[in-house]
Amino acid sequence: MTSILEFDEDVEMFRSVVSRFNAEVVAPQVEKMDEEEHIDPSIISALFETGLMAVETPEEYGGAGASFTAAVAIVEELAKCDPSVSVLNDVHNTLVNTCVRKWGSDYIKETYLPQLSTDKLGAFALSEPSAGSDAFALRTRARKMSDGDFVIEGGKMWITNGAEAEIFVVFANAEPEKGYRGITAFVVEKSWGVKVVKKEKKLGIRASSTAVLAFDEVRVPKQNVLGIYGQGYKIAIECLNEGRIGIAAQMTGLAQGAFDRAVSYVFNDRQQFGKYVGEFQGMQFQIAQIASEIEAARLLLYNAARIKEAGGEFVKEAAMAKLIGSQVAEKTASKAVEWMGGVGFTRDETVEKFYRDAKIGAIYEGTSNIQLQTIARLIQKQYTLR
């Protein structure tokens, strides 16, 4: 076997497509979108046209039918240019498409996968004002009507893609007296009455929308129950376990993007005391340290992806990849700003944005504390003899 970072030809070809996509479609808009805190709709439609929004979706539903590793590699590659575009893609592919593909009935798959492959953006609506890390404390209710349909009532918060999405995977409790066993997942169309109440103003990934949603008596047909009634908690856990690998990919790509920009600058642009600043040993050792940490983050990432793809138990590895990925991203972006000095601190340069964007990695799809808890729980289980 060779390196875990050696990819099959599909993945390499996809990376080339994304690399050109980044340079021609995304890069010219990154600064503007960050300032305006809004993703340009042309980028979303270009992502769809290029097939980047249906990576794992089977061909018969309009997707590429490619691997999980391919989906993750695309998230990584997009993040090198803009972590906001990357997370939009990540949530759509690794959470929404995956939930629908894995748990949806034939009706749901036939109805929604082609739309999610063509032009309708998806969002994953789990978190609520009082249900973040404790996701199953959710208060959104699904009331069963006499004809079997449901009426959803409640609110969601921190919903990535919330402002632009047209298809939502929504978690609501249909039988609160049963506790988390009442939680059920639904596929809900925006046109049925999902309201975007607020778009958050954020520190980073500002072009990616984070929305507060209101469900005011939203009627959902019974055939839109996703998976088994009362097993929404299971769907949420499984999707998020997998989703963590996506965020690890976003963070690894972010780190690489910041590193590429800053290292190119110190070796080619900035001279002091008669030589390029990258030639000073003080700089070289820092660069070597960060390069090694990015490599470590990437190895954790693709190790988790490989185990997941082979059908193995990957929860610990995914949590580790996300934990370390977010730490490395933050550290790398911080160093990149320092390496570029005053220029790096200005908004004319992308590293300042990478630094702001990195912070979310320790928060969403399970905070770093939740990752640590997950890892610790599995270690305890492994070592406890009784």
Added chain:
Amino acid sequence: MPPRLNIVVPVKRVIDFAIKPRINASKNAIETNGVKFSLNPFCEIAVEEAVRLRESSKDLVESITLVSAGSAKAQDTLRSGLALGADKATLIEIPAIDDSKSLELEPLAVAKLLKAFVKKSNANLVIMGKQAIDDDSNQTGQMLAGLLNWSQATNASKVTVDEASGVVTVSREVDGGTETLSAPLPLVITTDLRLNTPRYTKLQDIMKAKKKKTEKVSPEDLGVDISSRLEILSLSEPPKRTGGGKVDSVDALIGKLKELGAI
């Protein structure tokens, strides 16, 4: 009714355009170890043009066949072209190519291989890159037209086909303007940079390209001798630029220029 177009598009696997080429340790070739390769950009334009011809009119194009002469790795290059919309591909496998050898296939050898392939595949139109970005020879298309005794239109910036007559009109950018040629089939066209901008390959098409037919042949199958006639004695980097000096005023600049005998 003129015959429908059977288009052959020869393509080449080259070092990616974004890579800075470096000379190998033995100073006789460009270092290829661990370097990213891609479909030659001019070849990509050629494939795109063939696909656009097909899209321009329902019955105009019968087939688009890719062909590449190179190592087994050129399969990736063929797949890129198939993903853009070609129907099938043939690899003329050249097993002898290795990194220590000073020269890969020479343009004449490639032209002979292509001649044999074009004859065999009953093509009536060849669209190919005007040059490959690795050796920039800009010879193969012209040699191929000569060997086939076909018309040629090089450095095309616009191609139109009159369906009724089968006459092809090609614009080419020349010094001081645009030259327009027209020729009946069969014809060899070589593509310039401004002919088109290749589309983004969709992920779905990359996956579908796997299922398209790809065959392998050897130079012997085609009855072509590909032995080298040229030998590269050495390669060297361009001389490094030495830093200039700074002057404080226009007078000092004029003084310097005079001192150097430039004015």
